[in-house]
Amino acid sequence: MTKPLISIVVPMYNEHDVARECHRRLTQMLEDHRETFAGELLYVNDGSTDDTLDILKELAATDERVRVIGFARNFGHQIAVTAGIHKARGEAVAVIDADLQDPPELIPQMVVKWQEGWHVVYGQREQRAGETWFKLVTAKGFYRILNRLTQVAIPMDTGDFRLMDRQVVEVFKNMPEHNRFLRGMVSWIGFRQTAFLYRREERFAGESKYPLSKMLQLAFDGILSFSHKPVYWIRQAGLVVTGVAKVLLLVWVIAWLAGGDGHLFYTGGQSLLGVLLGVNLLALGILGEYLVRIYDEVRRRPLYTIQEEWPEAARRPGPREWEARAFGEGEELP
Ligand code: UDP
Ligand code: MG
Numbered sequence: 001m002t003k004p005l006i007s008i009v010v011p012m013y014n015e016h017d018v019a020r021e022c023h024r025r026l027t028q029m030l031e032d033h034r035e036t037f038a039g040e041l042l043y044v045n046d047g048s049t050d051d052t053l054d055i056l057k058e059l060a061a062t063d064e065r066v067r068v069i070g071f072a073r074n075f076g077h078q079i080a081v082t083a084g085i086h087k088a089r090g091e092a093v094a095v096i097d098a099d100l101q102d103p104p105e106l107i108p109q110m111v112v113k114w115q116e117g118w119h120v121v122y123g124q125r126e127q128r129a130g131e132t133w134f135k136l137v138t139a140k141g142f143y144r145i146l147n148r149l150t151q152v153a154i155p156m157d158t159g160d161f162r163l164m165d166r167q168v169v170e171v172f173k174n175m176p177e178h179n180r181f182l183r184g185m186v187s188w189i190g191f192r193q194t195a196f197l198y199r200r201e202e203r204f205a206g207e208s209k210y211p212l213s214k215m216l217q218l219a220f221d222g223i224l225s226f227s228h229k230p231v232y233w234i235r236q237a238g239l240v241v242t243g244v245a246k247v248l249l250l251v252w253v254i255a256w257l258a259g260g261d262g263h264l265f266y267t268g269g270q271s272l273l274g275v276l277l278g279v280n281l282l283a284l285g286i287l288g289e290y291l292v293r294i295y296d297e298v299r300r301r302p303l304y305t306i307q308e309e310w311p312e313a314a315r316r317p318g319p320r321e322w323e324a325r326a327f328g329e330g331e332e333l334p
Pocket of ligand 1: 010011012013014015046074075076077080096097098099101203207208210271
């Protein structure tokens with residue numbers, strides 16, 4: 001039996017401090033399991049502003065398992081992973097962060113589960129080392145809220161550390177959406193999926209490239225791309241507010257008929273207007289979120305732009321190959 005090829009996708013954004021160590025751990029793992037599977041390493045440079053790209057090029061020059069995809073600018077983690085999956089050639093594709101928070105040594109165990117017949121083996125964090133309490137609490141809260149809102153069951157406490165079968169990858173490649181929440185998309189695809197419990201380590205070096213703003217954006221993408229419930233909330237809020245307004249109007253009319261001066265109801269009415277305006281703007285905001293997402297989709301721009309790829313031969317046939325193709329093997333050039 002031939003050994004399966006496993007593609008390993010690693011997004012990198014300003015990972016000067018970890019790129020080499022990441023490569024060392026991955027190749028060590030591949031060497032240790034060379035009897036069971038072969039590996040292809042896809043490093044996606046997400047428009048780093050440091051010398052990450054140079055390091056990756058250097059790795060590609062010395063190790064033929066390495067392929068580097070160089071984005072023309074920073075597109076974000078989810079898009080970088082997407083590009084790696086698009087380019088992967090393996091029978092299964094693993095996704096892992098560069099900072100070694102997800103231990104590469106666990107990939108072989110995922111491969112075993114894949115060989116047992118699972119289409120997706122996703123990492124589920126049993127424990128997380130070295131994260132701030134803020135990140136822990138918000139992440140936990142987010143997954144709980146997400147699960148209440150979505151129709152597709154998205155497993156709790158999972159990240160993008162996972163292994164996917166070629167069949168799943170092919171479906172994934174046909175999902176062109178721009179606002180990408182990969183773990184949700186993979187859940188949506190279905191097939192046989194199983195969790196793989198592990199302990200998430202501390203970042204090997206450097207700082208998190210996910211500031212609060214990016215985290216919030218991802219959370220919004222998760223909720224808005226997988227749930228229509230916020231739109232129903234607007235309807236509910238509308239019902240409640242009109243209900244309250246009707247009662248107040250009735251009270252005001254009765255008080256007026258009974259000869260009251262209406263002053264109290266005048267100020268009450270003003271606060272009601274304030275609330276109404278607030279609810280209205282909130283509703284518009286929610287609709288706006290869906291609207292900009294529709295706008296993102298209808299423009300149909302490519303998801304990312306690639307500036308360079310290594311080894312270059314993978315993209316362009318070399319001159320000798322070109323001659324051979326154009327003139328047929330062994331023919332004299334004019
Ligand atoms: N990353 C990326 N583009 C970005 C931000 C991050 O490709 O715009 C990569 C980063 O290099 C790392 C992975 O995504 O390999 C996860 O990022 P990080 O470890 O900073 O996130 P955290 O673990 O703190 O959520
Ligand atoms: Mg990290």
